[in-house]
Amino acid sequence: MEQRGRPLPLGRNDGERRDAARNRKLLLDAAAGIVACRGVENLTMDDVAHQAGVGKGTVFRRFGSRAGLMQALADRTGRDFQEAFMSGPPPLGPGAPAGQRLRAFGAASINRLDVDGRVVRAAGSPGGQDHAHPTQRLVRLHLIVLLRETGVQGDLELAAYQLAAFLDAGLLLHLSEDRGMARSRLIEAWNVLVDGMTGAQGGQLLDE
Amino acid sequence: MEQRGRPLPLGRNDGERRDAARNRKLLLDAAAGIVACRGVENLTMDDVAHQAGVGKGTVFRRFGSRAGLMQALADRTGRDFQEAFMSGPPPLGPGAPAGQRLRAFGAASINRLDVDGRVVRAAGSPGGQDHAHPTQRLVRLHLIVLLRETGVQGDLELAAYQLAAFLDAGLLLHLSEDRGMARSRLIEAWNVLVDGMTGAQGGQLLDE
DNA sequence: CCCATAAGCGGACCGTAGTCCGCTTTATTC
DNA sequence: GAATAAAGCGGACTACGGTCCGCTTATGGG
Numbered sequence: 001m002e003q004r005g006r007p008l009p010l011g012r013n014d015g016e017r018r019d020a021a022r023n024r025k026l027l028l029d030a031a032a033g034i035v036a037c038r039g040v041e042n043l044t045m046d047d048v049a050h051q052a053g054v055g056k057g058t059v060f061r062r063f064g065s066r067a068g069l070m071q072a073l074a075d076r077t078g079r080d081f082q083e084a085f086m087s088g089p090p091p092l093g094p095g096a097p098a099g100q101r102l103r104a105f106g107a108a109s110i111n112r113l114d115v116d117g118r119v120v121r122a123a124g125s126p127g128g129q130d131h132a133h134p135t136q137r138l139v140r141l142h143l144i145v146l147l148r149e150t151g152v153q154g155d156l157e158l159a160a161y162q163l164a165a166f167l168d169a170g171l172l173l174h175l176s177e178d179r180g181m182a183r184s185r186l187i188e189a190w191n192v193l194v195d196g197m198t199g200a201q202g203g204q205l206l207d208e
Numbered sequence: 209m210e211q212r213g214r215p216l217p218l219g220r221n222d223g224e225r226r227d228a229a230r231n232r233k234l235l236l237d238a239a240a241g242i243v244a245c246r247g248v249e250n251l252t253m254d255d256v257a258h259q260a261g262v263g264k265g266t267v268f269r270r271f272g273s274r275a276g277l278m279q280a281l282a283d284r285t286g287r288d289f290q291e292a293f294m295s296g297p298p299p300l301g302p303g304a305p306a307g308q309r310l311r312a313f314g315a316a317s318i319n320r321l322d323v324d325g326r327v328v329r330a331a332g333s334p335g336g337q338d339h340a341h342p343t344q345r346l347v348r349l350h351l352i353v354l355l356r357e358t359g360v361q362g363d364l365e366l367a368a369y370q371l372a373a374f375l376d377a378g379l380l381l382h383l384s385e386d387r388g389m390a391r392s393r394l395i396e397a398w399n400v401l402v403d404g405m406t407g408a409q410g411g412q413l414l415d416e
Numbered sequence: 417c418c419c420a421t422a423a424g425c426g427g428a429c430c431g432t433a434g435t436c437c438g439c440t441t442t443a444t445t446c
Numbered sequence: 447g448a449a450t451a452a453a454g455c456g457g458a459c460t461a462c463g464g465t466c467c468g469c470t471t472a473t474g475g476g
Contacts, residue, residue: 017471018473019471020425055425056426056427056463057426057466065463066463126334127330128336128376131378154400158393158394159400161374169336170335171339181366197404225441227455231454252432253433254432254433257456264456264457265435265436269453274432420474420475421472423473424472433460433462437459440454440455441453442452442454444451446449
């Protein structure tokens with residue numbers, strides 16, 4: 001049949017249907033609760049569905065996969081972090097010199113491990129993080145901007161990947177927990193890495 | 209019953225039992241065959257067991273998990289690479305200046321993607337690579353030695369982690385396949401990273 | 417208020433990773 | 447070569463991630 005005079009019968013042409021939105025929240029809350037009380041690794045999709053009082057199919061319709069659910073969870077708890085480095089107060093947010101902001105970004109990322117490092121790690125698909133995810137892209141974009149601001153020449157995109165690779169939740173958790181490295185040591189290594197990239201050789205030149 | 213005069217009734221006090229060794233080989237061969245003809249993602253543990261003519265339990269007894277099997281597979285095909293950078297000809301092996309060896313190591317790792325990048329990526333547990341695996345440790349140890357040889361001061365262990373993070377198979381495959389970046393570009397970015405760490409600012413100072 | 421449409425929903429179903437436990441094989445000792 | 451103890455083995459079994467498809471409900475227009 002050809003199209004009728006009803007071109008946009010969408011539930012809501014911008015967002016999702018009311019019940020869908022409600023269920024999304026129910027599911028995220030349920031997931032957060034389970035993570036809080038039993039840990040990420042003991043979260044099953046059936047649990048989440050049951051706890052939220054919906055069917056399992058709904059969970060997968062919303063989030064696509066377990067990793068997708070974790071991503072959504074990580075994004076929710078990490079939203080304030082995003083805002084902090086996008087538009088919060090210096091030195092993390094705009095206002096401070098780019099070099100300091102880079103340092104602050106690393107420190108903040110590393111200290112964020114306690115909050116939801118395990119969730120972020122679990123958000124990785126089998127075979128590593130999902131580098132194509134919007135959050136990851138945003139982080140790299142941020143790094144690129146800061147690098148450019150410090151006057152770094154060359155392949156900024158890959159430089160951003162290199163920096164972000166060290167901030168990978170799986171790696172940091174390994175260093176912190178399995179290897180017992182102190183946060184301060186990780187932060188110092190980040191600073192050295194940033195200095196090496198931005199050309200501040202000694203590490204003292206741009207130091208606080 | 210108390211212990212008798214037979215203190216060491218081990219099958220073989222060093223290695224594994226004959227049949228176990230035979231099955232290990234059968235299993236690795238079967239896995240390699242399946243990977244070669246159907247790809248890593250279409251390999252199931254039941255397939256491997258059946259193809260090798262053993263029970264499924266045997267596969268898990270030998271390799272612990274799917275990731276473990278992949279690791280073993282990657283290690284076998286990567287053994288010659290290990291030998292190449294440990295004791296092969298320069299510039300990859302000993303004999304060349306450390307700076308050149310670092311560059312060669314990155315280039316070799318990146319070019320190795322074609323061979324078994326997907327296997328290595330699949331060797332990662334859910335939530336990233338297994339940084340504690342002997343092969344990873346060997347790589348980092350190698351990097352530490354080379355870094356020290358170039359006169360780098362500071363936290364060499366974490367510097368090695370930073371370098372190795374960029375050579376992660378999952379990341380490189382993403383850059384190469386999803387993002388369509390040329391190998392040459394990745395290698396150049398590696399060189400720049402190494403130069404930044406070793407203090408060769410311009411990139412031309414130690415250039416070939 | 418009723419209809420048409422499409423999005424949403426649920427839970428039975430499927431495939432695969434990983435476990436378990438009783439049986440078999442290997443190696444060692446006398 | 448018989449006894450014995452440990453390692454190995456196999457395949458039924460479980461748990462969980464993910465799919466499918468017929469049913470329900472929200473939504474917007476007549």
